[in-house]
Amino acid sequence: MFRYEVDARILAGRVDRLSEPYRHNTITWLERCAQRPMGDVERGIKAFLQGLHPVVRDGFVLHASRVLEDAVRFFGLPE
Secondary structure (H helix, E strand, O other): OOHHHHHHHHHHHHHHOEOOOHHHHHHHHHHHHHOOOOOOHHHHHHHHHHOOOHHHHHHHHHHHHHHHHHHHHHHEOOO
């Protein structure tokens, strides 16, 4: 398994932990970043990450992870 596949799974898991309408807004943000629709969030993120240069990919994953971590903290579904 490639690193970007693991990153995609982690990011998609964080998206799935968001309550609405924050989950929908996050998917819209990711679609704008990727410039493609993301019906299946994990598959869409994986395809997007796979197409990026490794340095750009690492930067995006770092930034998106931080944003999604905070989003889950403030807008996540109750556990």
